[in-house]
Amino acid sequence: MNGRWQGVLLLLAALAPGTGRAEPVQARLDADGVQRVEIVGGNYFFHPDHIVVKVGVPVELMVSKEPGLTPHSLVIWSPRMGIDVDVMLGSSGRVIRFTPRVTGRVDFSCREKLLFFASHQERGMTGVLEVVE
Template structure:
């Protein structure tokens, strides 16, 4: 019996971890408990992959921990049916300049490599006239970059 897993099995394991993280974060958020940070695993290809759901004024999970100098791939999925969102993370000194729109019910992948440790905010700045922005309603998250 071989101890090495095939590529599809490795990806299945990574996907299972991501699904569990999203479900646990969503449960904690619904219960009013701050969700714990999600340490994004590095896969066999050396990429840190995570999924984030964009819901009504929330990112789930909302706090990700990644390693500096290693590529990150975030799969952003809007689970709303009407309201579009975006993902903005602007910290050029750390290699983070992301402004990505995500249409209602759509999925987008963003790729970047953080270069400097620190705690960086990401947010949605979508806004309807005469209403507070999504960020003002609490649609913010944190990317914690560690060395």
């Protein structure tokens, strides 16, 4: 393959829409015994969108949204895991605390939706919280 075609293929690869989620992000375990991770929401994503935490250890999510007028929220709901989060995101950020009771996976999403437009969740504003041993 000549260099010009290689360049075209690389360009196409760069322009192609993402086909999968980024690498999972493990919450960092701080010296005070709390595992912390920061999440930013925007149009229409969470970053990171795959978070891994340890079971039975307190979690603090530091959540915020990108600057802009579009409202965003974060919903994580798993009674089984002991997680019930439903908050609006602000640009200044806030802390959400919970302690996951059991291992497993739960989806999180944004519940916002403007009129007849597709919901943010439908536009891909979703993620996965994974609770591990």
